[in-house]
Amino acid sequence: MSLNELFKKYKSDKYNHGYHLFYEPYLKNLKQKKLNILEIGVSDGASINAWSDYFKNSNIIGIDIKKIDLKKRKLNRKKISIYQGSQSDKKFIKFLINKYKKFDIIIDDGSHIPSDVIKSFNLLFDALSNKGIYFVEDTQTSYNHFFGGNPFDLKYANTQVNYFKKLSDSVNFQEIANPFYIKSKYDGLIRNISFFNNMIVIVKDKINFNSNLLINNSYENKRYLTKIKRNKKKKMQYFFKYMIIFKSYTLFLYIFNFIKKILLFRF
Secondary structure, three states: OOHHHHHHHOOOHHHHHOOHHHHHHHHHHHOOOOOEEEEEOOOOOHHHHHHHHHOOOOEEEEEEOOOOOOOOOOOOOOOEEEEEOOOOOHHHHHHHHHHHOOEEEEEEOOOOOHHHHHHHHHHHHHHEEEEEEEEEEOHHHHHOHHHOOOOOOOOOOOOHHHHHHHHHHHHHHHHOOOOOOOOOOOOOOEEEEEEEOOEEEEEEOOOOOOOOOOEOOEHHHHHHHHHHHHOHHHHHHHHHHHHHHHHHHHHHHHHHHHHHHHHHOOO
């Protein structure tokens, strides 16, 4: 059965939200694999049962802050394991990681509170397997102040949507023309971040692309080496232009933007 049919069969709200349209393209080729799949937020157990039917050879792990009655929710299946704990509890998440080592698919359908979503991602990313997929549902709470979101300052709000917008720079970290740039733990480990209606999807993968414009985040270094390779006779001219003039300009912009961030409290 398709995910759409399974969500409908178990009366999961994922069916009403049309989330199968986003899940299916990522998951249809993984159905027969043996995976560790973690879903944050069990609730009535509808989606856990759907995942169990869809991934017949996989371990389905569910967590919820509330105690779940497995018999009542019909979750007492061999391949389903349910644990009680908070998605933002570092000790609890560490327990899960120690037990399962790696998760191939992680689905955050938990509290939908921005701080919880962000903390869970930070705690679980290292345990996401290479080429693993991380789904964040119901991101509309980023725009709703009753859920801890901020509809009044969209650009600088401390929400899950803005967090992943910023994280998308990691996809192109090698192209950032800032010689003072400090790599984050996610740089080189994210293949893509996709934004859908009320859902964000992150695919983890080791990326080793080299920039064709920069060397170690420096345009000046790359340009200088390219130029002298073509014409060594103008080495001093190119050195003065790229290693002194261009680098001075970059340093000026760096200091200017640093001061601007301080004045505007943009840290």
